[in-house]
Amino acid sequence: MKKILVKGKVKGIILKSQNPINFLGTVDKKTGIINDEHHDLFKKSVKDTILVFPYGIGSSVGAYTIYSIKSNNSAPLAMICEKADLTVATGCALANIPLVIITEEEFSSLENGKEISLDTESSNLITFFE
Amino acid sequence: MELTKEEESALRGEQGEIMQMAYRILVATGEATDAEKLVPIEWAHLSGVNYNTIGDAGEELLSSISKDAKVKVKTSLNPMGFDIDNVSNYNLDDNFISKQLSIKKSYETMGVIPSFSCIPYEIFDIPKRGTQVAFAESNAAIHVNSFDNLKTNKESSFSALASAITGKSPNSSLRKENSSKLTIRMKVENPNELTYGMLGFFAGKVGDESVNISGIGQLDRRSCKSLCGGMGTSGTCAKFNFDEDNPESEKVDFDQEEMNKVYDELNTCEKGDLITLGSPQLGLEEISDLAVRLKGRSFKKRCMIFCPRAIKEQATKLGHTNELERAGCEILSDCCTCLTPLIKKEEVDAVTTNSIKGAYYLKNSNGVDVNLKSLSEIIEDETK
Numbered sequence: 015m016k017k018i019l020v021k022g023k024v025k026g027i028i029l030k031s032q033n034p035i036n037f038l039g040t041v042d043k044k045t046g047i048i049n050d051e052h053h054d055l056f057k058k059s060v061k062d063t064i065l066v067f068p069y070g071i072g073s074s075v076g077a078y079t080i081y082s083i084k085s086n087n088s089a090p091l092a093m094i095c096e097k098a099d100l101t102v103a104t105g106c107a108l109a110n111i112p113l114v115i116i117t118e119e120e121f122s123s124l125e126n127g128k129e130i131s132l133d134t135e136s137s138n139l140i141t142f143f144e
Numbered sequence: 145m146e147l148t149k150e151e152e153s154a155l156r157g158e159q160g161e162i163m164q165m166a167y168r169i170l171v172a173t174g175e176a177t178d179a180e181k182l183v184p185i186e187w188a189h190l191s192g193v194n195y196n197t198i199g200d201a202g203e204e205l206l207s208s209i210s211k212d213a214k215v216k217v218k219t220s221l222n223p224m225g226f227d228i229d230n231v232s233n234y235n236l237d238d239n240f241i242s243k244q245l246s247i248k249k250s251y252e253t254m255g256v257i258p259s260f261s262c263i264p265y266e267i268f269d270i271p272k273r274g275t276q277v278a279f280a281e282s283n284a285a286i287h288v289n290s291f292d293n294l295k296t297n298k299e300s301s302f303s304a305l306a307s308a309i310t311g312k313s314p315n316s317s318l319r320k321e322n323s324s325k326l327t328i329r330m331k332v333e334n335p336n337e338l339t340y341g342m343l344g345f346f347a348g349k350v351g352d353e354s355v356n357i358s359g360i361g362q363l364d365r366r367s368c369k370s371l372c373g374g375m376g377t378s379g380t381c382a383k384f385n386f387d388e389d390n391p392e393s394e395k396v397d398f399d400q401e402e403m404n405k406v407y408d409e410l411n412t413c414e415k416g417d418l419i420t421l422g423s424p425q426l427g428l429e430e431i432s433d434l435a436v437r438l439k440g441r442s443f444k445k446r447c448m449i450f451c452p453r454a455i456k457e458q459a460t461k462l463g464h465t466n467e468l469e470r471a472g473c474e475i476l477s478d479c480c481t482c483l484t485p486l487i488k489k490e491e492v493d494a495v496t497t498n499s500i501k502g503a504y505y506l507k508n509s510n511g512v513d514v515n516l517k518s519l520s521e522i523i524e525d526e527t528k
Binding site: 043044071075079084101106 | 165168169171172173175176177191192194197198199200201202204205280281282285297298299300301302303304307350366376377378380401409483504505508511
């Protein structure tokens with residue numbers, strides 16, 4: 015673990031992307047579905063997942079998209095990134111979505127579809143369930 | 145991050161909820177960007193104005209915070225969704241218009257200058273070298289860091305708003321002297337503004353915080369803006385260094401092959417039903433140049449031109465808007481191609497533009513096809 019940007023405790027299924035995410039324009043603010051056909055999560059919804067992706071890119075308004083999907087109950091339970099960026103950090107800070115930044119090694123250990131719990135107050139940040 | 149006693153007190157909520165929210169955002173921003181303290185800023189530029197992008201949740205949030213929040217420093221504002229003077233021509237529903245006007249009112253109540261422009265660096269005086277600012281609009285952040293000698297993070301909408309309200313921003317790494325470990329060597333010959341937009345898009349993908357660029361000479365205004373718009377779209381990178389070529393930096397070439405890859409990603413068709421110019425919005429130089437190039441010619445199809453209201457007023461006094469309207473252009477103030485609600489896929493299949501930023505959002509957000517052409521090609525092919 016490198017940094018805890020927004021605190022919290024959640025349990026859920028990993029939705030993992032190898033591509034960065036541009037929240038504005040490519041994530042539907044009502045449904046949380048990704049609509050960029052070049053993206054590896056094309057047609058998938060981020061709703062109620064533990065969203066694992068390298069980092070956020072693109073327009074600064076993406077922070078509002080994060081706040082919108084939270085207001086529309088379509089937000090991820092938590093986000094886990096490899097690199098911190100301001101759009102995601104401030105969107106999560108305002109929407110109160112737990113956000114942690116992890117190392118490259120930890121990032122590659124997280125597999126799509128696996129159930130985990132994330133607790134920023136625990137010494138064991140991530141617990142895996144088999 | 146170290147906070148002063150007063151900042152700590154604001155974070156604990158002793159100066160009200162608004163200040164607490166603002167400091168919570170600044171602290172998350174500071175932690176994310178390895179800042180050790182907050183520094184005063186002199187100018188904030190906000191994004192998050194267009195109802196099309198911030199939606200009901202954004203409109204409600206702004207309406208609620210505007211009851212208590214006031215900006216502490218000079219604060220300018222990004223484009224909104226339409227130009228009130230001609231919105232009736234564009235078949236926009238009443239809900240959109242009233243929500244957009246509510247957003248406008250919220251910002252005005254907070255004391256924000258209603259500039260509705262993504263090119264604040266062209267319509268306001270630039271403060272002295274090294275001045276700390278907080279710019280959210282990505283093309284503007286890159287432009288002021290790279291061409292105007294100001295210092296900003298690549299802010300998010302919320303971090304810029306928090307900076308406007310507190311007059312402070314984290315002293316993130318981008319505000320400090322830095323040199324990039326990556327140099328992009330420009331290898332494409334005879335570049336035009338579209339080439340520079342694609343170079344920017346490529347740079348945003350490969351660069352991290354800042355990149356060095358070698359192999360380009362003096363750029364005209366149009367190419368500078370295109371470069372910044374392209375880079376802001378594709379990555380997190382927020383500064384170009386032109387003068388220094390660190391010999392130890394890693395080298396990456398932007399050649400014909402790389403350019404073709406960007407072109408193939410963003411150009412999805414060979415013909416547009418309408419043309420848009422301006423993302424970033426056009427400045428006075430570009431408008432006057434366009435008016436000269438269009439002398440005696442007119443567009444064969446619709447052409448939408450986006451510029452700040454302040455620029456349109458100047459252009460009108462100089463006779464340029466008359467000339468452009470004669471050539472068949474629709475001139476829109478206060479809004480922009482990028483994330484416009486005025487181009488709907490139910491009405492338009494494809495758009496021709498010279499904007500890489502516009503192309504990306506037209507395709508991904510508006511859901512229309514895009515035909516990329518430089519301005520010279522547009523005038524050659526689309527006017528008579």
